[in-house]
Amino acid sequence: MKNLFTLPLYFLIVTSALIMGCHSDKVNHQTEIGEIVNDSIHEDGSHPPVSSKADTSSIAETLPVAAKSGAKMADLTGINAFEWDLLQNPKDPADGSRIYEPKMALAKSFGGVRHYIDWERLEHKPGQYTFNPTNGGGWYFDVMYERFKKEGIPVLSCFQNAPPWLSATYPAKERTFSNIPAPYGSDTEKPTSYLAQAKLGFQFAARYGANKNIDSGLVKVYKEPRWSTDLVNTVKIGLNYVRYVECGNEPDKWWLGKNSQQNGRQYAANLSAFYDGHKGTMGKNVGVKTADPSMKVVMGGIARPDIKFVREMIEWCKENRGYRPDGSVNLCFDVINFHMYSNDYTGWFAKFKSKKRGVAPETNDMGEIADGFVKLARELGHGMEVWTTETGYDLHPKSVQKVIAIGSKSLELTQADWILRTSLMYARHGLDRVFFYQMFDDKDAKLNAGETFGASGLVTLAKRRSAADYLLQVRKLMGEYRYSRTINEDPVVDVYQMGKKSMYILVVPDEKDRKEAYELNMNGAKTATIYYLKPGSDQMEVRQKKTQNGKLKILVSETPVFVQGS
Template sequence: MESSLSRTQKHNLMSLRLSFLCALLLSLFLFAGFLLYSLDFFDDEAAAKQAIPISFASSDQIGIIKLQPDMFVNESIAGETSLLIDEQQLVGDPGQTKAKPKNAFFTRHHSKWLYPVSFTVDLKAIHAISEIYLYAVNLSSVVKIEGGKPFSWKPLTEEAPAIDKSWRKYTVYADTRYLRFTVEQSINPVELVIKGKPLETVKVATTPANTKRPRQVTMDQLIGVNAFIDDPLDKLNAVGFVREYHNWRWDESQTKTYPNNEKKWNPSYAGGGWNFDDFYRQLKDQDILVAPAMMGTVKWISPDGNKPVPEGKSSEDPASYIAHADHMYQFVARYGSGDVRKAPLKLAPDQDKKAALGLLHYYENWNEQNMDWMGRTHHFTPFEYAAMASADYDGHQGKLGKTVGVKNADPNARMVMGGLAGINLDYIKAIKHWADYNRNGSVPFDVINVHHYSRADKKDGRVGISPEEDNLKERLQELVAYRDAAMPGKEVWITEFGYDTHPRSPQRAPAIASFSQEEVQGQWLVRSYLAIAAAGVDRAAMYMLRDVNPDADVQYCTSGLTSSKETGWKLKPSWYYVYTLKNRLKGMHFTGGAEKAGAMVYTFRNNETGQGAYVVWSPTSTGATIKDYELTIPKNNTSVKKVALANGQQNGIETPLKLTGQQVKFDVTESPVFVLLDKM
């Protein structure tokens, strides 16, 4: 009996051991499965820390995460992310209140092709997320929420919101720093609330160690204009900087021969055989900096001039833009200053075998890539443009080869970001976000570039407004401040602004009091250049040298400093006003400015000679005059001159001012005057 019991006990003991072993193997199997899932979910250790499902926090630790505007990355031009968090105090905890926010993400109608629209929330630290609340309107589709590492997203949930104009709770258990939301056109998000708790210290943004701004050029070099190769050189003398509209099709055959394509510049493929070597050399000889703005696409890629992505290629892959990057390389190899003695130059048989001509230093790789008026095939999302810019800049950090991209042809050349239609900080921030994860933080351009036209809402009937009423200086200061914080060392340009002179144009400068439309156009352009300099911007090009059609009331058709090419480039007052601004502030930098006794007073100084100038005007748009305005000037000046803008005078009209002690008196109007000093 004992022996039998002993055998039973042994059997039971063996069974227990087998059960334990099975349980152990099962645990190891489950752990291995979880580990494989984790490795699949994360690209690296840093990513693993950003989104580890799932951390369970006790309810007393969970709270509403405070969201700030700088936490958002808007991946498209549609919607305003700041409006998703502008009513947080009103809504409180959506799980306990019935508050109904009103300010929606989409503030205007957008074309269907812009959708779906995505935005990322950077919580600045890994958080244990438990609940997400979204209040939305116009519901008929799902909201997709993802987490993890940007550009390697993993789905968290994909559900339809609740009924129209109500809160929807999304239960999401994930540890992540980043959340990405994607919505369709049929959904208009209004307010976003995220609940969770931080799992690490929230990262506070710090100012980069290198915050020294690029030294601003003198006023005569800052003042620029948009122009074409066929504009007369004597008309371009009014400025110190030319942004040259340049079409890729002028340089290359429209037959697909890439990678054995042949370039022509002197003469070019353009009708009439324009000679770009001669054009750039003549501008340089006249001390005018020229920056070509490369536009359009060769026909073998797109007959309609769409973005240069061959059929079947991804528009978010830098490699898709290799033909464009090849062209940028060849262009810079010819006109830059790099060592390209061994470069594989692609020249047509009738071209002189020239390279490194040293005629250009800046190259812009597109124009208004964020345009939304010509359809999806022309429009670049921020990530699409960033991909092309990365190829154009340095061959995507050399991954595409050493014979593509601006920097590979001339390391000292500077690539200018394609001028954005509007001062769109969201677009620029999204490019920076792309660069952080695809270029180790290296932003693929040297110059931030925007366009902006000062205008009122069409409803008020005035449309064109002065730079002061538009707060142009303050708008650009915000951009410059962002540059200082996020992209130190980059230049900031504005390469389109201006006013029409047709009386029915929606971008017209109006006649004011005794001043004609053409005189007001000139005054507001001068005041715009002054505001731009005061904001800390490095270069400014107004749109443009010549009118497109003086009889057309379409916006931008009569923005020229001269009449059209067909009418012989007849000079408007604005041409003389801008020329006077260039001549009278030659060699000077902006040093300060403020509104004093109703007048705007800016100071400029020549650091080499010590000479200087005040520029004084009334910042109004009513025809105001300030009689006997008194200006105090520095000591040691024995004579003072005043220069007034005048049609037909490229240096203005100069008159002496009576100096009484340290004061001079003169009448101030809305037309700027220059007070010239020997000592500033």
């Protein structure tokens, strides 16, 4: 969770922002975007220069190579959310027992949900576990997760924030919800220091995982009602609602001091307990994998995307968990995870002068940094995936993560372009999943005043913003397609495939309202079906055009356009 007290350092030290002029909030579809090039595009009747189809062998060293079979498009369209984003009716905010259908309709815009869970919700006192309802807040997690399963929306449950009873072990002046999840004074490189969190992981996986063959005597819930008419929690096993769980959020919180920050070795010890009770040595009711070996454990997304942190984790695993029979390291995580917001001040890895704003995703080092994590995952083998569980842009003009109006586009349309292009960029560099921050704008008045993330929401209570429109439209068109290859650099031309079907995605990787004419070789197709993103709609606009000798001349802009041949 992002808030004023947990902002990454490279955002906090940027203290001023450019004040932008007034721009209309009205969303207008740019009719020139993606228009088919015709013979009268210039006043003198000539074409602008037409890019030839690139020889992929000549750019092989500069284009990234996607991991494995490539990411599925739907998996690149996830969102971050809280339980109240689905369960809270604005007219009856105290009732957390049922889905508020208008919010669920908005959630169906996305291809996955990363659910932030405050530890206190599930364990308000040591060993007293509650899920449906939670003792803290009265939220009905069974109701929410069951509905996600019914709607086919994958869930990543992210445990975050130390409960008050754990923070109480720290000196009074050092207590915070961001304390390391181990009692004060613990040896933070020992898995046993993280026993309480690892026990919670077991209980959560036993309930929401897929394994029904668990000793019911090990599964606990707190059965005391909060008041006389309160629903009492009951033990449930193997509901099969949740497949992914994340251990903490941004464990490398260096900006909050030593009692909140873990290095790679400390976090590996934490994960080893949470993963499988440190290889089963901590008890029969400890660790996610102990309850459900099929549940995937995602490492907490690190705020500073520094691969050295993950390498420290691996070294700890070599020393303390050893090796598998095949010679690979016995790791305690299934997914590498990092956070990175496309900002023009990236601090320790910056190569350019700050403009104190967000920038288009292809214009900084995000892809290069992602390549390092993907390369490491391939070296580790065993199907190791790479995700980013936080990225996005803000609409507030005082935010250092703000978008800018480009040409005749509003801020909202620029946000939509850059959000979708972030997904496409990460697919190009081999990531497996992307989750955007976040579903709704933050309710905190200070954050909404422009402190980086306050107005990053992709939906409002009234409607989807254009970014959510785009993600929904792309999922509907080609959610099951997978990234295959990139055949041109500028404009970028990506190829996605599903079986024998192919889809071309074309976009100019810039933020200057630049357009480029391009001739797309469609391998003999006689007709091109062209799909244009349409703000305010559930569906893209569709046009058809006859090709000339299997080729299509098209004007490409900074808004992606989609082309399929037949």
